[in-house]
Amino acid sequence: MLEVEGLCAGYGGLPVLDHVSIRVDAAELVAVVGPNGAGKTTLFKTISGIVPALAGAIRFEKRDLLAVAPSARPHLGIAHVPEGRQVFPSLTVLENLEMGAYTAAGRRDWKDNLERIYAWFPVLAQRARAQAGALSGGQQQMLAIARGLASSPRLLMLDEPSMGLSPVTADEIFERIVAIHAQAGVTVLLVEQRVAEALHYADRGYVLEAGRAVLEGTHDQLASNDRIRQAYLGM
Amino acid sequence: MLAQFVESFLQALTAGLLTGAVYGLMCVGLSLIFGVMRVINFAQGDFMMLGMYVAFYAFGLLGGHVPLGAAMTPYIAALIAGPVIFLSGIAVHWLLISRVTGIRGSALESEGHYAQLVLTLGIALILQNGGLYAFGSAPVSIATPLSSSAWELGPLVGDSVSVFVNQGQTVAAAIALAAVLAFVALMGRSRLGKSLRAAADNPEAAVYMGIDVDRAHRLAFGFGVAITAIGGGLLASSYPFQPYVGLEYVIVMYAGVVLGGLGSVAGAFLGGLIIGLVQQLSTLFLPNQLQNTAIFVVFLAIVLLRPQGLFGTAARRT
């Protein structure tokens, strides 16, 4: 579904991604792990078009994504749930979700999606009229994910959904994500710092380090690989 | 003596509320631009001036053939100024302003500000002086029967205190209020309005939703100058104007927006209303010519003492 080939990208001349290639097939849950500064968020931002690609190719369902304007890419079915939640703080929870459903597919499936979203995240139903900026970190994360789902995406990209959350809340979020993947059949590309959790649920994974994909494998191949530990902790 | 003061006070209060309502409408337009785009538009007053002239010429062309009776002509003319200035705003944004603002612009925070400030100053100069050429320097206004009639409220206290409420200004104020309410409903309820608010809150996340932020900015700019232009058109039947009138009103509008607090439409309207009151009430103890100076003083006081205004949200983005 998504093919990234030899991607080089960076900010203002400083290259961050160095010939990164990854692949996500339909209905998979693929994890991208790696230490901070490895370029995981930059990868997502380049796929979404916020960061310009300096070289390489990105194809989504056989379509050259780099030829598509950034604000048009979500309409193709890619939902990006960014790092740090990034809700619209002065809009209500419901309005945030409505913005998630900005795409045609989202509007078409609005009623069904909303029902399912409220089933997965009951707290959003309870606080539907509250301002998004007033929610707690965990609730905002749920809102961000729900907002991504509201577009009826074919590919859901989640950037560090557990960041800044307590381990208990992070686990909760994780379980929902896995449930969504299983029940709604959404293809998921997940960036996570908590390696084992990510790899445990993933079909396949990539390890990024200093802008390069240094390791790739199935869940089993990676789970016991000590190279990962070295990448994170240095020894 | 007291009665006379009370009468003057009430008169000033009334005038202040009526003009303040129209100022409020103008401020709402400016606050849209500043709120969504973070752009300081020095040319806002000059777009208003253009709106006044469009209303003036539309008034001439309509010749009294309007629904609801000839007396409503100036107000219909004012409303016509809206779409005309909207289109010109879109054009100006597309050609010029978008080159120094938007996602690109906000990336260079300080450099971006400088460029947009200077660019809109240049546009202001072109509009003012182009207007001088196009419209001539003689002050004009829209003369209508309503603007020279007034209702008398009173006598309120015994035999003496009466307040004259100008009919034309009252209609203008009512239309201004209606326009603000319509705008608030648009921003609050419609998909377009919500997408503009989302783009203002968090442009990057808005892109992730599939919202074309550049287009959102363009629309915000167009709406912003159009709303202010309608306000100008409404003022056109109360006060004479000439091509340089824009500069006076820039400070009035910014004072109102800043007083109300950035990021709040209701705040902008109230801010404009208060500025109108300040302007009229200041005539009670200051000479007429210093009215605007009083506003400047208020503006400086606000930005120095309470920059977030009365209703502003301090931190607006995640």
Add this chain to the structure above:
Amino acid sequence: MNGGSRANLRRQAALIAAFVLAYAALTAFVDNSYYQLIMTVVPVWAVMGLAWNLLSGYSGLVSFGHAAFFGLGAYFVALTQIHWGLLPWLTIPLAGVLGAGAGLLVGIPTFRLRGHYFALAMLAYPLALLYVFEWLGYQELALPMRRDAPVSYMQFDDQRIYAWLALGLMAGAMALTGLVERARFGMSLLAIKQDEAAAEAAGIDTLAWKLKAITLSAAMAATIGGFYAVVLLIVTPPAVFGMLVSAQALIVAMFGGVGTVWGPVIGAVVLVPLSEFLHAKLGNFIPGIQGVVYGIAIVVIILVAPEGVFWKIRDVGLRRRGRLALPDSSARADAPALADQPLPQRRRSDAPVLEVRNVSKAFGGLNAVQDVSLKVIGGEILGIIGPNGAGKTTLFNLLNGFIQPDRGQILLDGKNIVGSRPDRICAAGVGRTFQVVRPFRRMTVMDNVVVGAYVHAASDAAARAAARAALAQVGLSRETHLLAGGLSNKQLRLLELARALAGRPTLLLLDETLAGLSGGDVDDVISVVRRLAAQGVTIVIIEHTMPAMVRLVDRFVVLDHGAVLAEGQPAEITRNPAVVDAYLGQRWRTAHA
């Protein structure tokens, strides 16, 4: 534009003198009094442009209100002559003093405003003054003719004498600007313009310099305003307080080149005759032609060459001569020389250089830093690590003075620095580099570092010496003349280090100095940091690249969710269960137990 050599100064002075003489000579050929007037007005606007430039061009604070000072000067000279018969030879310089006072008065409250509010406020001042003066009844103030003492009252029959006087004032303004530009004054302003926060962290007292800039700028504007009154003999509020006056000051400087001595002159020489010519020819058919021309000029310049003609030409010229970048051969070239010297034993004192006690900071509902306490021993290298969002940079911003803690104390050598401004903290011995590099891009490597040296250097020469030493310490001695904007990532990191070092810090805060570097570059920078520590600088470093950190630091403090999670030697820390949890997740730890 580089600070200092005497030869440069003499060359500039010679150029100015040559220009003035050539211009004066030109006036000999002009008989028509209208053209003579234009030749007078050109240097007048050049001075206004230089005045605007001094504040806005160098510091980046856009002023739309210089007309306020201009008008005050004009009215001062006019009124004192009318009411008290004072001579313009006296009152014009006095107008300058008045202008300085006005500038200071305006600056003190207005500099507290951020960018766009500042511009709006500056716009308001001349407008307010315009109304006030109209109300005072000075709609049209005419200076009386004094045939009894024409020279005393600067009333010459030959218009050209005004032009020469104007040239003299212009030469003075150019010389003054040139002196400021080269000195600490100009450099500090430029640093402020490019990155005010980085300038503060480097020890620049930004408010003080801005006030000096506006005082001098206003004095210039008021002086030339006073002269203008004498030339025109009639003063009206719109002519001296009007929008066009401020706009002309701005456009003349912007067109010619902001932040330079010659820019406003170029701008005046080109634009003033052009607009006057258009006004004379077409003013009757197209009223307002001047304003339209200036407006169009502003729009075109800001879109095409925002820094002005001077810089465009210079950039093109520099690019041709390939001076924007040099192949990277920095640290290695110096490494052999320094490696020969034995490393002095690292002293470890007992007293902590830095002590953080129970510091907390919350933003809205988010606890960025929670009850953090730590000590930094003199001479050690302390590493601060933690997952993304753990509060590390917030902690540095607290240490640096950019933000204030809600609770707790920060003791530098025993003194609590909470509440001090960043530049004071820098003066107290704290140097800082930033997560995202913040060089002064338009300045050379040398100038970047010189700015960092001002905080402890008594003279400009001492600052340059300190800068040279700092550059040698990091291995950038060969790149001193390059523009910072063209450097590689590693060179930028080393530049920031040098800038911080030039301030002679006892404590260095390095925020992700290795970010974005690969392989060999990382080693180079690490060896520089080690050398610095060996020379006695205490270092606190935030980093993510663990393999590198583990080799570099003496001790780690691990932050997670804003609180201290663990402390200790690298070996213990990387095996600490809580740390592994925070980084890799609990499941990893149990799987690999």
